[in-house]
Amino acid sequence: xxxxxxxxxxxxxxxxxxxxxxxxxxxxxxxxxxxxxxxxxxxxxxxxxxxxxxxxxxxxxxxxxxxxxxxxxxxxxxxxxxxxxxxxxxxxxxxxxxxxxxxxxxxxxxxxxxxxxxxxxxxxxxxxxxxxxxxxxxxxxxxxxxxxxxxxxxxxxxxxxxxxxxxxxxxxxxxxxxxxxxxxxxxxxxxxxxxxxxxxxxxxxxxxxxxxxxxxxxxxxxxxxxxxxxxxxxxxxxxxxxxxxxxxxxxxxxxxxxxxxxxxxxxxxxxxxxxxxxxxxxxxxxxxxxxxxxxxxxxxxxxxxxxxxxxxxxxxxxxxxxx
Numbered sequence: 001x002x003x004x005x006x007x008x009x010x011x012x013x014x015x016x017x018x019x020x021x022x023x024x025x026x027x028x029x030x031x032x033x034x035x036x037x038x039x040x041x042x043x044x045x046x047x048x049x050x051x052x053x054x055x056x057x058x059x060x061x062x063x064x065x066x067x068x069x070x071x072x073x074x075x076x077x078x079x080x081x082x083x084x085x086x087x088x089x090x091x092x093x094x095x096x097x098x099x100x101x102x103x104x105x106x107x108x109x110x111x112x113x114x115x116x117x118x119x120x121x122x123x124x125x126x127x128x129x130x131x132x133x134x135x136x137x138x139x140x141x142x143x144x145x146x147x148x149x150x151x152x153x154x155x156x157x158x159x160x161x162x163x164x165x166x167x168x169x170x171x172x173x174x175x176x177x178x179x180x181x182x183x184x185x186x187x188x189x190x191x192x193x194x195x196x197x198x199x200x201x202x203x204x205x206x207x208x209x210x211x212x213x214x215x216x217x218x219x220x221x222x223x224x225x226x227x228x229x230x231x232x233x234x235x236x237x238x239x240x241x242x243x244x245x246x247x248x249x250x251x252x253x254x255x256x257x258x259x260x261x262x263x264x265x266x267x268x269x270x271x272x273x274x275x276x277x278x279x280x281x282x283x284x285x286x287x288x289x290x291x292x293x294x295x296x297x298x299x300x301x302x303x304x305x306x307x308x309x310x311x312x313x314x315x316x317x318x319x320x321x322x323x
């Protein structure tokens with residue numbers, strides 16, 4: 001900030017100016033310094049205590065980072081959260097000459113496993129065994145509520161899973177399919193801005209029997225046990241098998257012929273996820289059409305209380321609660 005002062009007398013211009021600045025004394029007060037009008041005088045702007053940093057209390061300053069809603073990770077071990085299957089019951093079944101290991105977790109009071117072991121065995125028995133060779137583990141998992149809030153899925157494929165119990169003891173190592181338990185009267189919400197993939201998923205959910213309603217511009221699908229079973233048994237299970245077929249064709253079988261497995265595996269996972277998802281969707285649609293043409297699907301839910309009792313499973317994990 002600059003303050004202009006009256007200029008001194010300029011004899012050349014005839015301007016008298018303010019001659020008082022030429023004298024060391026003014027109004028009888030002696031000045032201890034000499035004033036030079038050619039040098040501007042600056043004043044320091046005083047600190048305003050009402051002003052504050054705009055980043056205070058925001059994420060830029062770290063606010064909320066210590067209590068951010070995330071899926072917890074264990075302090076020991078490197079297992080992913082869905083690899084920890086506490087209190088799971090292990091069941092073995094022979095399907096098309098292969099031993100399939102089922103791991104079934106008990107469900108919460110308001111959750112249910114839509115697919116039974118007998119449902120999955122019946123479907124797998126009509127899928128070509130070469131398409132799911134060495135894929136010998138299926139997990140019926142109960143997700144935690146925080147996991148369902150932050151990362152809801154119908155199922156997933158693990159190319160190399162290390163399934164462990166609550167104590168970290170290894171239960172199974174190898175490829176596995178994980179099917180999540182769901183709330184039989186829950187809902188899936190889609191926002192207003194939908195990309196082409198979201199629109200296709202909306203059509204698939206409608207075909208599976210989920211009830212659609214629109215509220216405030218959002219698309220909300222309401223679940224039933226039958227609609228969840230159709231989605232997981234006729235689509236998700238076949239979709240994950242499609243991922244495994246893609247992996248067999250591009251990694252495992254070329255490696256058996258002498259190619260470098262690590263290089264093939266790296267190339268496979270470097271592919272765009274869109275390309276891998278399109279392959280799995282095509283496989284699931286084609287296989288579902290073939291099974292439907294042969295009359296394999298749809299079929300009634302196989303829920304045998306005696307079979308569940310022999311396997312050490314609870315009927316309540318597969319039936320919705322009455323409350």
